[in-house]
Amino acid sequence: MEFTIDEIALLLDGSVEGDGSQKINRLEKIQEGKAGSIGFLSNLKYEKYLYDTACSAIIVGEDFKPQKAFKTTLIRVKDPYTGFTKLLEAYSKMVKSDISGIEEPTYFHESSTIGPNCYRGAFSYVGKNCKIGNNVKIYPQVYIGDDVIIGDDCTFYPGVKIYSRTIIGNDCEIHSGSILGADGFGFAPQADGTYKNIPQLGNVVLEDGVSIGANTTIDCATMGSTHIGRGVKIDNQVQIAHNVILGENTVVASQAGISGSTSVGKNCVLAGKCGIVGHIDIADNTTVGANTGIMKSVTEPGKTIFGYIGFDIKDFLKSYSIFRKLPLLHNKLRELEKKL
Incomplete structure (x- = not known):
């Protein structure tokens, strides 16, 4: 099954930044994607993969601001995680056999x-x-x-x-x-x-x-x-x-x-x-x-x-900040005991 980026953006109520005519036939992680795949970027610790990803499209937030040039097409949505979940749900219904x-x-x-x-x-x-x-x-x-x-x-x-x-x-x-x-x-x-x-x-x-x-x-x-x-x-x-x-x-x-x-x-x-x-x-x-x-x-x-x-x-957290210093406090206490 193949869909264009434009068709996927319509499903997700998103906007396309790039070539929306490209065909998508699978869903993959942003760091593992290949041509014809779509991924998403929600956690910014994965932003580094955006600039080299081979994914044809990446779902990102409406307010996402890239730090340097990239080659992939973006689909901007309100919430990229929710958007990708919606896409997974739609894909799952299509590939799941309707057994009866x-x-x-x-x-x-x-x-x-x-x-x-x-x-x-x-x-x-x-x-x-x-x-x-x-x-x-x-x-x-x-x-x-x-x-x-x-x-x-x-x-x-x-x-x-x-x-x-x-x-x-x-x-x-x-x-x-x-x-x-x-x-x-x-x-x-x-x-x-x-x-x-x-x-x-x-x-x-x-x-x-x-x-x-x-x-x-x-x-x-x-x-x-x-x-x-x-x-x-x-x-x-x-x-x-x-x-x-x-x-x-x-x-x-x-x-x-x-x-x-x-x-x-x-x-x-x-x-x-x-x-x-x-x-x-x-x-x-x-x-x-x-x-x-x-x-x-x-x-x-x-x-x-x-x-x-x-x-x-x-x-x-206040208690833990003290707890983790107990060995140091214990050593200081022993030094004070020796002086006394």
């Missing part, structure tokens, strides 16, 4: 329903009383339990497991190995030192536009629902415990863990390997840094929390 139909063997209970233009891969399983919408892709070895409700335009990649009573909205994407609706970690300690299992009777609810990476687990609620809001994006290998609430457009990076009954607000960012204890609230627009431990509620919206155990990033 049923591969054998599969199992689909007679009490369940499914909309048109769906795909069911080999060895997939759909249980009783399920309602599945239109244009849903169920890849091989996907398990969907009883009483599951799935909206339109969802994709379940190979090996996904959806436990009974899970509810999934429209335009959701769940990658291989992820599990929705497994039992929460609920055990009651007994007088003899053993633990008694607490039945987990709730479910998992995903609103529209949720994306879940590979090998992520979202536990069902003890009662009620574990609730994942509209537009939430979850990375690979994330653990979300029972009765957790994630507000809309929150993003969670790999190996993060959220303990039971914690509520995370809207538009939050939870970085890799952060850990959050149970039964607390995280305010809207909170950013939690990598490896940070959150032990109490964050009540003020818009804060950045960093460190273990996490506290306000400004206080942490």
Whole structure:
């Protein structure tokens, strides 16, 4: 598939600076591009590659000012990263095969329903009383339990497991190995030192536009629902415990863990390997840094929390500036002790 630079600029609502008639047939990094490819420049630390790139076109910001001469054609847009993402989305839809139909063997209970233009891969399983919408892709070895409700335009990649009573909205994407609706970690300690299992009777609810990476687990609620809001994006290998609430457009990076009954607000960012204890609230627009431990509620919206155990990033940086000087301070203290 080939498109002119002018056609791509029209798609991105951008303006062309250079020869817009050139043909583009692939997307590549600015430092690796060849003739016929298009890249983007968002982070200025990569600006040095612009002046020697072999890409036929580069997407840049409207206010970008080059420091020296270059040979490539520019497409100027408001946000080059967003523009390139839009281009990737369009390209992905064109190259992705629009698979549909049923591969054998599969199992689909007679009490369940499914909309048109769906795909069911080999060895997939759909249980009783399920309602599945239109244009849903169920890849091989996907398990969907009883009483599951799935909206339109969802994709379940190979090996996904959806436990009974899970509810999934429209335009959701769940990658291989992820599990929705497994039992929460609920055990009651007994007088003899053993633990008694607490039945987990709730479910998992995903609103529209949720994306879940590979090998992520979202536990069902003890009662009620574990609730994942509209537009939430979850990375690979994330653990979300029972009765957790994630507000809309929150993003969670790999190996993060959220303990039971914690509520995370809207538009939050939870970085890799952060850990959050149970039964607390995280305010809207909170950013939690990598490896940070959150032990109490964050009540003020818009804060950045960093460190273990996490506290306000400004206080942490002040403390760290002292901490890294501890060997020097220790030596000075010993010298003073000797003089005394």
